[in-house]
Amino acid sequence: MNNRIITISREFGSGGRTIGKEVAKELGIPCYDSQIIAEIAEKSGFAPDYVEKTGENSSGGFLSLLSGRAFGPNNGDYLWQVQCKIIVKLAEEGPCVIVGRCADYVLRGKADCLKVFIHADLAYRADRIVKVYGEKDESPEQRIKDKDRRRAAYHRFYTDMKWGRAENYDVTLNSGTLGIDKCVRIIKELY
Amino acid sequence: MNNRIITISREFGSGGRTIGKEVAKELGIPCYDSQIIAEIAEKSGFAPDYVEKTGENSSGGFLSLLSGRAFGPNNGDYLWQVQCKIIVKLAEEGPCVIVGRCADYVLRGKADCLKVFIHADLAYRADRIVKVYGEKDESPEQRIKDKDRRRAAYHRFYTDMKWGRAENYDVTLNSGTLGIDKCVRIIKELY
Numbered sequence: 001m002n003n004r005i006i007t008i009s010r011e012f013g014s015g016g017r018t019i020g021k022e023v024a025k026e027l028g029i030p031c032y033d034s035q036i037i038a039e040i041a042e043k044s045g046f047a048p049d050y051v052e053k054t055g056e057n058s059s060g061g062f063l064s065l066l067s068g069r070a071f072g073p074n075n076g077d078y079l080w081q082v083q084c085k086i087i088v089k090l091a092e093e094g095p096c097v098i099v100g101r102c103a104d105y106v107l108r109g110k111a112d113c114l115k116v117f118i119h120a121d122l123a124y125r126a127d128r129i130v131k132v133y134g135e136k137d138e139s140p141e142q143r144i145k146d147k148d149r150r151r152a153a154y155h156r157f158y159t160d161m162k163w164g165r166a167e168n169y170d171v172t173l174n175s176g177t178l179g180i181d182k183c184v185r186i187i188k189e190l191y
Numbered sequence: 192m193n194n195r196i197i198t199i200s201r202e203f204g205s206g207g208r209t210i211g212k213e214v215a216k217e218l219g220i221p222c223y224d225s226q227i228i229a230e231i232a233e234k235s236g237f238a239p240d241y242v243e244k245t246g247e248n249s250s251g252g253f254l255s256l257l258s259g260r261a262f263g264p265n266n267g268d269y270l271w272q273v274q275c276k277i278i279v280k281l282a283e284e285g286p287c288v289i290v291g292r293c294a295d296y297v298l299r300g301k302a303d304c305l306k307v308f309i310h311a312d313l314a315y316r317a318d319r320i321v322k323v324y325g326e327k328d329e330s331p332e333q334r335i336k337d338k339d340r341r342r343a344a345y346h347r348f349y350t351d352m353k354w355g356r357a358e359n360y361d362v363t364l365n366s367g368t369l370g371i372d373k374c375v376r377i378i379k380e381l382y
Contacts, residue, residue: 119357165356165357166308167355170365172363174361186362186381
């Protein structure tokens, strides 16, 4: 396929999804994130809420990824397969931004991807998730650590790539030091 | 100090030094690399050739960094101290680009740095070092692996930071996929 795709991996709270949406808007192309989840849910028969929780974040870290494997592929594996097909289909349809979902890995060798990773330090992200998602019982730092650990474990399990290493991306940007707007501008310029 | 500094870490053969020089030229500010080595040599009394080899690349990987430590700081430690002082002095003198030498770490909390990491895949770098530095007895892949391993060990020993992890930088760029010119443009835009 000849479509140019932007894939964005991101640490929780770094603004990666916001950046992806803004880049897509300015480029006039679609941005897929919750849409993918909805489509996974529809095609797989899983309830959207279950899919959203399982689609990228293994609920109990690395060990839970192994659960049920003694009896062949588990629900997570099935979702992974469905998700891969949807991502490839979306990339075939036209240029787009895909946030998360290991899309960089899924599309390797299949599409012309600009692979982006967005990160920021813990203090910046803690501050941001409270502003964006509100307060919760758990401290924002703990919420971030849990979510990042799950994303990293999921990514490692299905892709065998280390999450957050520069070598896996064309560009990584620190949204905390550079700011969201500058990240948007750089990605647009590289596209 | 209020000077804005660009620090560039780079994998061997990725074109990081070329990019640093070009950025500095276009911004009209100095780029320090071999100049630092010469200054280290002058101030420390070490021969320039010895300093160039020891200044950033521990000659035998991690173990050699430990050699001589039973009797207190070794030559490498002394060089590290001299090098730190010179980097801080250069940053105090005015805006500049500093390639390598763990300058990002040395200037932490001391200067307003744009921290850059340049990398590329092995095949791109192998091709590039043969063009830039010529053929040698050892294969280009082996030369790259040796040099990277030494840089990573040196970096880890003196800074306790993992080399090449996105979290340590404001921006990381893949010169192999993006091209040298685009890397130069992005760094200029971020500065």
